[in-house]
Amino acid sequence: MERHPTHPAPRVGHVHLRVSDLDRAVAFYRDALGLEEQQRFGTGAAFLGWDGYHHHVALNTWDSLGGTPPPRGHTGLFHAAFLYPDRAALGAAVRRVLEAGIELTGAADHGVSEAVYFDDPDGNGIELYRDRPPADWPRDARGMLAMGNAPLDVAALVRDAGRP
Structure with a gap:
């Protein structure tokens, strides 16, 4: 190609x-x-x-x-991701989501970023995340990204954001 x-x-x-x-x-x-x-x-x-x-x-x-979400196992949007400028802003956004009673479907430390996941009322996946500085991204011996899927401490993320 x-x-x-x-x-x-x-x-x-x-x-x-x-x-x-x-x-x-x-x-x-x-x-x-x-x-x-x-x-x-x-x-x-x-x-x-x-x-x-x-x-x-x-x-x-x-x-x-009046439609329904697409059934699992079909193609379509996996999630829309919204990038926050830093950890404090992400933590404040996650606090708002949790205070709205929205259940998280996941949370991960990907090495390059920290992210939380949930669904909107129509079943569309939503990701809220923040990137780490590129110099801190994990890399393998060849220099390729070595992203992961480690657990993210959501309570610490929200706590570290402080109160508005």
Whole structure:
């Protein structure tokens, strides 16, 4: 396969999800993740962002109103990941999720990052994480990344964030 050069720093700009109940999904992303509703597009879509950005998460019911999550074993979104700038910000976000009564489905120290996982009301996977500095990323003898899946002490993460 021929490789084509790309811009050196593309990044994921937003995630757009099909949901079954728009108001329920907006409430989840607003209350649990702290996103702000920026716009409603009729009764079928909403756009939410942090810090006034047009949208980091778009939600729609165009083909999914009243629908059910895809069954396990099918293709589709594994999770949308939201990167926090540091451990304190991640811990504060995780505290908000836990205080909202959302059950975590996982938590891991990947060596390059610390991450927690849970599902939105439509069964879409969500990851909240923070990266360690690249100089601290674990590498094998060949210099390749050596990411892992070690347990993460979520209580310590939240405690270390302090109180707002």
